[in-house]
Amino acid sequence: MxxxxxxxxxxxxxxxxxxxxxxxxxxxxxxxxxxxxxxxxLPRERIATALATAAVDPANLQYGETIGLRQLREVLAAAEGARLGRALTATDVVVTSGSQQGLDLVARTMIDPGDVVVVEDPVYVGALQVFQAAGAALHAVPVDADGMDVDALADLLTAGLRPRLVHTVSSFHNPRGATLDDRRRGLLAGLADRYGFLVVEDDPYGLLSFDGPPPVPVAAHGDRVVRLGSVSKVVAPALRVGWLTGPAPLLTAVERLKQCSDLCGSTLSQAVAAELLSDVPWFxxxxxxxxxxxxxxxxxxxxxxxxxxxxxxxxxxxxxxxxxxxxxxxxxxxxxxxxxxxxxxxxxxxxxxxxxxxxxxxxxxxxxxxxxxxxxxxxxxxxxxxxxxxxxxxxNVETCGKSSNCWSVTPSSPMTPSRP
Known part of the structure; x- marks a missing residue:
């Protein structure tokens, strides 16, 4: 067919x-x-306890608000505000089905076919797919040991590039593993203010710092930043709980588009996430x-x-x-x-x-x-x-290339395993 x-x-x-x-x-x-x-x-026993508690409340088995369970948004607003160094409220947070949905909603809200989007190279594959689906014209900026080369981005902007969005996995980059240094974070936020684009700060790994506090978010340096977060890497992927914060007009537009996408996320999963994240000593x-x-x-x-x-x-x-x-x-x-x-x-x-x-x-x-x-x-x-x-x-292949009297050598199928 x-x-x-x-x-x-x-x-x-x-x-x-x-x-x-x-x-x-x-x-x-x-x-x-x-x-x-x-x-x-994965904290399976703690999740099981929270799930049993959440399931007792009939409201957690019903449809919920498109922007997410208020209790969870309050918890997230407090946590994000502490990292940014400024107060946030529940209205500053939209809960999504993982941070990937948040990224997709931002792209579909902001991008028309042909709009310029800057991505990192190497790139997070999920971001590449989202922006390709939106019809964006992609421009890549290299990532080195200190994260995105923001000076290279500045050169592109000086030469006339005008992106709608700049996407970065700022902390413990996927796939490069690098973290955007403080100077570059401040410069990136400043460039967003100067040239009028939005930074999409994709931050599912920021809390997984091995030594010392998590890196200060790019959003702490300016207002033109959309932050994406998730419990997938710090609690459990199956909860499918992510969130985004950013400028109020964008959040309003995202809410309207999310109504078209899924009406609302899982109230039950969000209630579980709210209990776990609000239990600060346990978390x-x-x-x-x-x-x-x-x-x-x-x-x-x-x-x-x-x-x-x-x-x-x-x-x-x-x-x-x-x-x-x-x-x-x-x-x-x-x-x-x-x-x-x-x-x-x-x-x-x-x-x-x-x-x-x-x-x-x-x-x-x-x-x-x-x-x-x-x-x-x-x-x-x-x-x-x-x-x-x-x-x-x-x-062997090189040797055969120098000799006219040898057999062709080819690897066997990767589907045929052999024990080392």
């Missing part, structure tokens, strides 16, 4: 990460691919446990990478969040390495999945959050085994 699809869909890149998850879901594969919090770190203790666990996992992964690969790779040093960024210096292309890795029982995401304008074919993203330290060390051992196999195959 032929189904006519919207022309907007033609420009939306499929997510290589979602495709890869189907392979890494196999029991014999350790996944460093998806950005999933470790299952054993602070949970965050402390989560930060310590992620710090240990990040250290285990990066140490294992240094021991296994030496100077054949450079590896970012995570200071929070869930990801580290590898760049091979020996000519290895992670997209070509991946089939060997899957056969050896480990998965990751090649860097070209996050590319916008520049090639990232020597890079890879590894997630350390999903597995405990011993499993991460095993994963790196498997990856190093696959890397050595791949290098040997490359040598």
């Amino acid at each position: 032929t189904v006519h699809l919207s022309s907007r869909l033609r420009d939306v890149r499929g997510s290589a990460i979602r495709d890869l998850l189907a392979l890494t879901a196999r029991d014999d594969v350790i996944s460093l691919a998806g950005g999933l919090p470790g299952t054993e770190l 602070e203790g949970h965050l402390g446990m989560l930060r310590a666990a992620l710090r240990e996992r990040a250290g285990a992964l990066t140490e294992a990478v240094r021991e296994a690969f030496g100077d054949a790779v450079t590896c970012s040093v995570p200071t929070g969040g869930m990801f580290c960024w590898l760049e091979f210096t020996d000519g290895t292309r992670p997209a070509e390495l991946l089939p060997h890795a899957l056969r050896n029982g480990v998965g990751f995401v090649p860097g070209d999945a996050f590319a916008v304008n520049r090639p990232l074919d020597e890079a890879a993203r590894l997630c350390f959050a999903s597995n405990p330290a011993p499993v991460l060390r095993t994963a790196v051992h498997r990856l190093a085994t696959a890397w050595r196999q791949h290098r040997q195959l490359r040598r």
Whole structure:
């Protein structure tokens, strides 16, 4: 049967990460691919207690306000206000189904086809898909060890670029793992004021700082910032509770568009999130446990990478969040390495999945959050085994290229695993 699809869909890149998850879901594969919090770190008993409490109230089983449960918005307003250093009220918050819905609602509210949107390179794939679906004209700004290169953005603006939105994962970047430094945060907010664009500060990882307080949000430096938050990385993804704050006219427009999208989110999930976030002693203790666990996992992964690969790779040093960024210096292309890795029982995401304008074919993203330290060390051992196999195959192919008397050498299917 032929189904006519919207022309907007033609420009939306499929997510290589979602495709890869189907392979890494196999029991014999350790996944460093998806950005999933470790299952054993999810507070299942505390959520079960909050769920039982919430289910007793009939109002939590009914439709709710489009902008979200007031109790939750009050809790979020207090928390966001504390981070921004200014008072917020419940009317300053819209609750969404995860921060991804918030990003989609902002894009559909703000962007007409052809409007300029600045994204980071490497880019968060979910943002790329949202802006492609909105028909935006994308311009990419590189991300380095200090986050988005805001000076490069300033040069583009001086040359005449006029974006409607600038999107940044400002803290513990996905996929680069970097954090936008304080100088750049202030400069970005200042540029938004000067040139009249909105900054979309996507901040699902900001509370996962390993040492010291979370980074001060970009929104603390100016008013032209839309902040997106989520409980997915700090409590549990299945709650599907996110939120956004920003200029009042935008929030009003988002509410109207959200009515078209889902009428309202799950009142039950929001009641659970409200109870958990309002229990400050419990939540602070949970965050402390989560930060310590992620710090240990990040250290285990990066140490294992240094021991296994030496100077054949450079590896970012995570200071929070869930990801580290590898760049091979020996000519290895992670997209070509991946089939060997899957056969050896480990998965990751090649860097070209996050590319916008520049090639990232020597890079890879590894997630350390999903597995405990011993499993991460095993994963790196498997990856190093696959890397050595791949290098040997490359040598064989090069040797064959110099000889007329050899067989063709090709890798076997990634769907056929072998135990390392």
